[in-house]
Amino acid sequence: MIKHHPETKLLQSFSAGELPVSLSAAISIHVEMCPVCQQRCEEFTEQKAEQYFESAHVDDLAEPIQIDSNLLAMIDNITDDPTQAHVVEPTLNSVAVKGDEYQLPRALRSMSVGRFAGIGKVSRARIDLDEGEIHTSLLQIQPGGMIPEHTHKGFELTLLLDGEFSDDMGTYYPGDFIWLDGRHQHNPKTEQGCLCLTVVSDALHFTQGFGKLLNPFGSLLY
Amino acid sequence: MTQAGTILLQNQKSGLHNKVMTNDNNHQQLAAWLADVANNRDKAAFTGLFRFFAPKIQRIAHQQFSNESQASEVVQETMSNVWRKAHLYSPEKGAPTTWVYTIMRNVSFDMLRKMKSRKEDNFSEDIWPLVEADNVETEVYPDHLQQNQILAYLDKLPENQKQVVKGFYFLEMSQEQLARHLNLPLGTVKSRLRLALGKLKQQLTEQDMGERDD
Numbered sequence: 153m154i155k156h157h158p159e160t161k162l163l164q165s166f167s168a169g170e171l172p173v174s175l176s177a178a179i180s181i182h183v184e185m186c187p188v189c190q191q192r193c194e195e196f197t198e199q200k201a202e203q204y205f206e207s208a209h210v211d212d213l214a215e216p217i218q219i220d221s222n223l224l225a226m227i228d229n230i231t232d233d234p235t236q237a238h239v240v241e242p243t244l245n246s247v248a249v250k251g252d253e254y255q256l257p258r259a260l261r262s263m264s265v266g267r268f269a270g271i272g273k274v275s276r277a278r279i280d281l282d283e284g285e286i287h288t289s290l291l292q293i294q295p296g297g298m299i300p301e302h303t304h305k306g307f308e309l310t311l312l313l314d315g316e317f318s319d320d321m322g323t324y325y326p327g328d329f330i331w332l333d334g335r336h337q338h339n340p341k342t343e344q345g346c347l348c349l350t351v352v353s354d355a356l357h358f359t360q361g362f363g364k365l366l367n368p369f370g371s372l373l374y
Numbered sequence: 375m376t377q378a379g380t381i382l383l384q385n386q387k388s389g390l391h392n393k394v395m396t397n398d399n400n401h402q403q404l405a406a407w408l409a410d411v412a413n414n415r416d417k418a419a420f421t422g423l424f425r426f427f428a429p430k431i432q433r434i435a436h437q438q439f440s441n442e443s444q445a446s447e448v449v450q451e452t453m454s455n456v457w458r459k460a461h462l463y464s465p466e467k468g469a470p471t472t473w474v475y476t477i478m479r480n481v482s483f484d485m486l487r488k489m490k491s492r493k494e495d496n497f498s499e500d501i502w503p504l505v506e507a508d509n510v511e512t513e514v515y516p517d518h519l520q521q522n523q524i525l526a527y528l529d530k531l532p533e534n535q536k537q538v539v540k541g542f543y544f545l546e547m548s549q550e551q552l553a554r555h556l557n558l559p560l561g562t563v564k565s566r567l568r569l570a571l572g573k574l575k576q577q578l579t580e581q582d583m584g585e586r587d588d
Contacts, residue, residue, distance in 0.1 A: 169479040169480070169482060169483040169502075173487060176497075177497065194468070197472060197475065197476060197479075198469065198472050200475060201471045201472040201474075201476075202471070204430060204434055204475060205430055205474070206471055223424075223429075223446075226424075226449065226450055226453065230450070230453055231457060233454070233457070235458060236412075236459070237455075237458045237459045237462065241549075242503075259497075259501050260500075261500055262496075262497060262500055263495075263497070281493075283491070
């Protein structure tokens with residue numbers, strides 16, 4: 153049962169196509185698994201469409217339908233193409249790490265996933281999206297693994313794709329959308345192991361123990 | 375001026391005098407044009423759609439990209455998707471305006487992405503699939519004659535396979551939705567679909583050979 157959802161503002165920006173690819177993909181995966189957020193996104197999309205194409209405001213702005221010759225030429229150009237787009241079933245990608253194989257959700261199917269590398273029970277594969285300081289990765293934690301207590305300067309989004317993990321705020325299940333920022337500190341651990349999609353905007357800041365000393369861990373997770 | 379265009383112009387002119395929104399009428403007209411484009415590749419119907427949407431898209435894109443040529447690219451891309459994907463629109467799923475909006479949003483999203491990164495990738499259709507759980511690729515669709523033949527053959531299929539093919543291709547339900555809807559295991563839906571498509575393909579090939587023999 154999904155308990156953690158993107159906040160309203162994120163769903164609105166997602167529906168309007170205003171978020172980076174990384175976050176859009178994460179929300180798309182959540183929405184596909186969560187009928188409640190799916191419904192809300194449909195409503196936001198309808199509202200946006202009405203605002204753009206149907207509001208009285210739009211009609212006021214409209215000059216008595218002026219279409220310049222460039223636009224008219226476009227009609228011929230477009231209708232010259234007799235083909236129709238054909239519906240095919242998408243092929244999904246899967247990734248293997250330490251003997252476990254996972255099928256990736258549709259939203260990630262065209263993305264290039266790097267090789268898994270890790271420390272101990274934690275493995276990470278970078279998803280190369282070229283979004284500057286926003287880093288996107290797949291994170292796999294083996295059963296019994298954990299991540300040292302840390303906080304964030306920016307934001308850290310974790311979308312649980314498979315398995316479970318828990319921290320002092322509770323246990324998470326597939327589809328849970330966990331958004332943390334500098335106000336939070338946590339120390340996630342997993343009993344059965346898990347695969348997550350993470351989107352992180354800045355290096356993690358380890359607050360205690362060996363994580364504080366172990367720099368490679370920080371760069372592994374960012 | 376096409377008949378459709380004339381009707382639209384009249385609608386819009388009277389709309390200026392009469393501020394009561396005629397959204398429902400608009401939706402009906404737009405949906406009818408989409409159906410004409412889908413079924414008959416009707417250029418006049420497309421012109422009607424174009425006259426309704428293109429200036430609005432141009433204005434929105436101009437605000438977003440602050441660049442005339444990029445705004446035109448959004449119009450071109452969006453409207454050519456409308457032309458090529460009209461058969462994927464179904465009125466049960468929502469207003470035609472919402473459908474065209476999602477196409478425009480996807481086009482803009484991919485374009486912004488191209489401007490911001492070195493990558494030439496299009497993720498929008500994976501993120502917001504136009505057909506749930508399916509994707510749309512740029513493949514050439516069989517011509518109309520062949521499509522009509524397929525419809526004829528479809529009727530000869532066993533009822534349980536026909537159901538699945540119709541749901542998948544004509545109602546654009548995903549295999550998962552079909553499985554739920556028909557109360558069947560997903561595997562059964564998949565294998566019926568595979569069987570049915572195999573038969574259709576076979577019949578089409580036989581037909582081709584038959585013509586050659588004549």
